[in-house]
Amino acid sequence: MYEGNRPFTPRYVLPDYALALRQGVRYLELEPPTDLDGALTFLTCLCSQVPSVTTYPVYLGDLDALLEPYVPAELSDEELDAKLRRFWIQLDRLVPDAFAHLNVGPSDGRVIRAIWRVERSTPQTVPNITFKVDPALTPDDLIADAVRTVFVTGKPHFVNHPMMTADHPGGYAAVSCYNSLKIGGGAHTLVRINLAKAADLHDGGLDSFLAEALPLLVELNSELIEARIRSLVETQGFFQSNFLALEGLIDIDRFSAMFGIFGLAECVNKLMARDGHPEATYGHHDAANVASYRITERVAELVRSRPQPYCQGGDGFAYLHSQSGIDLDLDATAGTRIPVGDEPGMREHITVVAPHHKLFPAGISDIFHVDDTVKRNPEAMVDIIRGALGFGMRDFTFNLNDNEFIRITGYMVRKSDLVKDDAHGARHASDYLASTAEINHTVLTRCLKRITAVELDPLVFR
Amino acid sequence: MTTGLVTGTIEFSAVDGPGNRFVTFLQGCNLDCLACHNPYTINVCNDCGICVEGCPSGALSLVGTRVAWDPTVCLGSDACLTVCPYDATPKARTMTPAQLVDLVRPAAPFLSGITVSGGEATQQAAFVRAFFEVLRDDPATAGLTRFVDTNGDAPQATWDLLDPVMDAAMVDLKALDADLHRRLTGHGNALILDSIRTLAARGRLYEVRLLLASGVNDSDDLLARTGAFLAAVDPTMRVKVIGYRPHGVRPSPIPLLEPTAEHLAHCATVLAGTGDFKLVTL
Numbered sequence: 115m116y117e118g119n120r121p122f123t124p125r126y127v128l129p130d131y132a133l134a135l136r137q138g139v140r141y142l143e144l145e146p147p148t149d150l151d152g153a154l155t156f157l158t159c160l161c162s163q164v165p166s167v168t169t170y171p172v173y174l175g176d177l178d179a180l181l182e183p184y185v186p187a188e189l190s191d192e193e194l195d196a197k198l199r200r201f202w203i204q205l206d207r208l209v210p211d212a213f214a215h216l217n218v219g220p221s222d223g224r225v226i227r228a229i230w231r232v233e234r235s236t237p238q239t240v241p242n243i244t245f246k247v248d249p250a251l252t253p254d255d256l257i258a259d260a261v262r263t264v265f266v267t268g269k270p271h272f273v274n275h276p277m278m279t280a281d282h283p284g285g286y287a288a289v290s291c292y293n294s295l296k297i298g299g300g301a302h303t304l305v306r307i308n309l310a311k312a313a314d315l316h317d318g319g320l321d322s323f324l325a326e327a328l329p330l331l332v333e334l335n336s337e338l339i340e341a342r343i344r345s346l347v348e349t350q351g352f353f354q355s356n357f358l359a360l361e362g363l364i365d366i367d368r369f370s371a372m373f374g375i376f377g378l379a380e381c382v383n384k385l386m387a388r389d390g391h392p393e394a395t396y397g398h399h400d401a402a403n404v405a406s407y408r409i410t411e412r413v414a415e416l417v418r419s420r421p422q423p424y425c426q427g428g429d430g431f432a433y434l435h436s437q438s439g440i441d442l443d444l445d446a447t448a449g450t451r452i453p454v455g456d457e458p459g460m461r462e463h464i465t466v467v468a469p470h471h472k473l474f475p476a477g478i479s480d481i482f483h484v485d486d487t488v489k490r491n492p493e494a495m496v497d498i499i500r501g502a503l504g505f506g507m508r509d510f511t512f513n514l515n516d517n518e519f520i521r522i523t524g525y526m527v528r529k530s531d532l533v534k535d536d537a538h539g540a541r542h543a544s545d546y547l548a549s550t551a552e553i554n555h556t557v558l559t560r561c562l563k564r565i566t567a568v569e570l571d572p573l574v575f576r
Numbered sequence: 577m578t579t580g581l582v583t584g585t586i587e588f589s590a591v592d593g594p595g596n597r598f599v600t601f602l603q604g605c606n607l608d609c610l611a612c613h614n615p616y617t618i619n620v621c622n623d624c625g626i627c628v629e630g631c632p633s634g635a636l637s638l639v640g641t642r643v644a645w646d647p648t649v650c651l652g653s654d655a656c657l658t659v660c661p662y663d664a665t666p667k668a669r670t671m672t673p674a675q676l677v678d679l680v681r682p683a684a685p686f687l688s689g690i691t692v693s694g695g696e697a698t699q700q701a702a703f704v705r706a707f708f709e710v711l712r713d714d715p716a717t718a719g720l721t722r723f724v725d726t727n728g729d730a731p732q733a734t735w736d737l738l739d740p741v742m743d744a745a746m747v748d749l750k751a752l753d754a755d756l757h758r759r760l761t762g763h764g765n766a767l768i769l770d771s772i773r774t775l776a777a778r779g780r781l782y783e784v785r786l787l788l789a790s791g792v793n794d795s796d797d798l799l800a801r802t803g804a805f806l807a808a809v810d811p812t813m814r815v816k817v818i819g820y821r822p823h824g825v826r827p828s829p830i831p832l833l834e835p836t837a838e839h840l841a842h843c844a845t846v847l848a849g850t851g852d853f854k855l856v857t858l
Contacts, residue, residue: 460587461587461588461683490856495590495596496595497596497686501686504685
């Protein structure tokens with residue numbers, strides 16, 4: 115997941131697939147499709163050419179909206195499901211990487227209903243799915259259908275559509291691991307600050323951390339972001355040469371960079387202890403929670419006052435992102451999450467983390483572990499999801515404790531695949547990351563990876 | 577002011593009625609069911625003090641003649657419940673309706689409604705009515721549905737009292753046969769059958785629940801008669817078939833065994849033959 119210092123493609127690219135379907139793609143010699151089979155083939159070909167940091171596409175389109183016009187009334191649900199199931203199998207085998215992400219919602223329709231059926235009957239890690247929920251538009255029984263799908267595959271992830279639309283006018287999608295970016299745009303780069311380590315490097319308490327440490331760290335992080343953007347845009351020539359840009363499927367003015375933070379929990383706890391309140395821990399004590407809001411608000415303020423070139427998607431600034439971790443992170447909790455196993459009750463958990471969400475237009479994630487009793491009452495989850503979005507949460511994910519599918523940072527892995535990896539190597543690029551993720555160190559040992567090169571692993575260079 | 581004796585509350589529950597619900601458990605029950613999952617809710621603490629010595633966290637003490645519980649010290653071992661010889665708890669608290677609503681309010685945006693359970697909620701019907709009135713009149717909680725989870729052993733006057741403030745009740749029927757019912761619960765079931773009729777006639781019956789123990793109350797004959805009774809009340813009612821589970825249950829003079837999933841499915845089939853019920857099997 116390392117970009118190197120001179121990235122030659124943007125980290126995340128979100129082509130305007132709807133425009134492509136209307137106008138065709140000259141570079142790939144694809145005419146606009148006229149039927150559902152044509153549209154599925156068109157999308158398979160196009161997505162395979164979309165670059166990203168993983169070398170696989172991270173965005174596969176807002177699939178229900180893209181396909182709905184190609185579904186004739188006379189096509190039966192069984193035929194529709196069969197076509198989508200073939201597409202699902204193609205995606206999982208041709209794009210073997212669980213960061214590949216499609217979006218659905220917020221409206222009801224035949225395709226989104228078919229997608230939930232196909233997901234439940236074809237349990238795969240690819241595609242990852244985000245469901246856009248608009249409380250005023252999305253019906254309860256469609257949310258309940260999605261909740262039933264989570265019971266089987268751990269997908270989808272739910273996002274607050276009105277909040278996202280306000281931050282990303284002209285269309286957005288959630289891609290990779292909870293990265294919400296503009297459709298027809300994307301993110302040049304993602305550079306992150308480890309707040310846990312930042313607290314270690316600072317000698318003082320909270321006030322001086324806000325006044326002295328954060329401005330320096332934000333500036334250092336911003337300089338690296340700027341250097342990568344300038345290299346990508348001014349030297350590498352991606353936007354002058356790639357067909358997506360040349361044919362108008364992406365527009366540099368809908369790009370920005372992602373400014374990530376992680377390890378907030380440890381940062382807060384260390385600073386509280388230094389200020390003489392070792393008992394005040396993030397997620398459990400008002401003083402610690404207030405400190406956490408002061409930290410994220412300060413970072414947001416600093417990022418909003420540090421202009422970045424070629425970041426018109428963020429009105430000239432980087433997008434703040436609560437970064438959900440990578441496999442190599444040790445001793446630092448993902449993003450702004452409360453550490454796993456230390457979460458308070460669900461209502462309190464939502465109440466504590468929700469105030470952060472408005473500050474992170476490029477995405478933020480909190481994962482809620484839910485008792486299996488909800489399996490018999492999915493409407494209970496619908497209530498909680500509606501409540502959470504109403505409370506100002508941008509992103510909402512829940513997992514069942516006993517699910518075969520587990521969410522690592524934002525992407526999915528099947529437990530059975532991890533077991534098989536040890537003996538046979540991983541079929542998905544992301545399975546390899548999952549098996550080395552710290553979260554799994556106690557579950558399973560490292561695995562062989564057979565589909566990407568070791569050059570992507572920075573440890574090899576050390 | 578009306579106060580209630582509250583065993584405890586749960587902010588989010590997916591198993592106490594439709595959607596996500598705040599549940600209030602009220603202490604004290606008029607039945608004494610062999611299959612009770614929380615027998616410490618049956619009686620009211622008599623301040624005997626036996627639990628004080630048994631408490632590993634020092635949260636219990638005798639203050640004058642009363643057992644006092646300090647929730648800030650309690651480690652939640654539930655040792656007090658284990659040693660109590662009276663099927664009671666020292667941890668039930670006296671609360672006003674307003675105090676309870678203060679607990680509901682922050683959870684309200686995440687809920688479909690609230691459920692009062694127990695113990696037996698109708699044993700504190702005046703408190704339930706007062707609690708529901710405050711919920712109804714508070715803008716933050718007015719939109720929540722108000723359900724009563726009941727054993728049904730309550731006179732019509734109780735349902736008359738609750739009717740203006742209650743949306744629906746969920747009623748347990750341990751056995752249609754009066755003698756078997758007496759053996760399983762210590763009481764007859766005439767009032768319970770009346771309650772089912774009364775609530776259904778008023779459109780206040782959310783579901784009837786049948787807790788089935790293998791070889792005890794799950795014969796085809798009894799189920800067919802139960803189905804016929806329920807169908808005569810409302811042939812489209814929601815009926816939940818629940819397999820007995822031993823969790824929390826006291827030693828029983830009648831052997832109580834878990835029915836298999838296959839047998840529960842068979843029970844549901846027998847019931848389905850007697851009415852057009854909305855059947856749910858747990």
